[in-house]
Amino acid sequence: MLPIGRLMAEHRLIERMIEILKIEIKNIENIHDFHPNFIDNTVDFIKTYADQTHHGKEEDILFRELQKKDISKDHKKIMNELIEEHIFGRRTTGELIEAKIKYVKGDISAMENIINKIRVLIEFYPKHIEKEDKHFFIPVMDYFTEDEQDVMNKEFQEFDRKMIHKKYDKLVTTWEDERAIKKKQKPDWIVYV
Numbered sequence: 405m406l407p408i409g410r411l412m413a414e415h416r417l418i419e420r421m422i423e424i425l426k427i428e429i430k431n432i433e434n435i436h437d438f439h440p441n442f443i444d445n446t447v448d449f450i451k452t453y454a455d456q457t458h459h460g461k462e463e464d465i466l467f468r469e470l471q472k473k474d475i476s477k478d479h480k481k482i483m484n485e486l487i488e489e490h491i492f493g494r495r496t497t498g499e500l501i502e503a504k505i506k507y508v509k510g511d512i513s514a515m516e517n518i519i520n521k522i523r524v525l526i527e528f529y530p531k532h533i534e535k536e537d538k539h540f541f542i543p544v545m546d547y548f549t550e551d552e553q554d555v556m557n558k559e560f561q562e563f564d565r566k567m568i569h570k571k572y573d574k575l576v577t578t579w580e581d582e583r584a585i586k587k588k589q590k591p592d593w594i595v596y597v
């Protein structure tokens with residue numbers, strides 16, 4: 405399988421989530437309330453899956469390897485746009501998290517900002533995905549030999565495998581810090597998993 409097959413399959417899951425968000429945003433607008441769990445899970449999906457797991461593989465592996473190749477001006481231009489779009493998506497997700505924290509703390513007016521940020525993400529993801537699927541991923545695979553593609557596939561798998569450990573290490577670390585608990589595990593333990 406081409407390494408981009410994995411990334412494209414992930415795009416399909418992100419698109420399914422966007423369809424759910426479209427329905428939920430209408431519900432939020434109609435009943436002017438939401439289940440904090442849904443927003444929590446939405447934030448987790450966008451942050452951990454769409455950004456860290458998916459954009460992470462694109463930036464840390466695919467784009468990194470493309471930087472080593474003599475790619476065309478057009479491909480370089482699109483790659484820079486994609487990197488900028490990832491930054492935009494990450495910033496919007498951060499703003500969504502801030503708005504949710506404010507709302508949970510009792511600032512009812514923050515709901516409008518939550519709705520706006522989700523709307524921005526609903527607009528953002530399909531366009532970003534289309535650019536990658538239709539104008540970038542397939543042609544840039546030609547820069548890699550079959551062996552290089554195999555290595556990239558393995559690195560993608562390894563990246564994904566570590567992600568679950570990173571996610572829960574972060575959760576436990578945050579809770580330990582909040583309770584001033586001394587850590588009994590070395591910070592680099594994930595390297596050995």
Ligand SMILES: [Fe+2]
Nearest residue numbers: 459462486536
């Ligand atoms: Fe991307």
Ligand SMILES: [Fe+2]
Nearest residue numbers: 458462533536
């Ligand atoms: Fe992508």
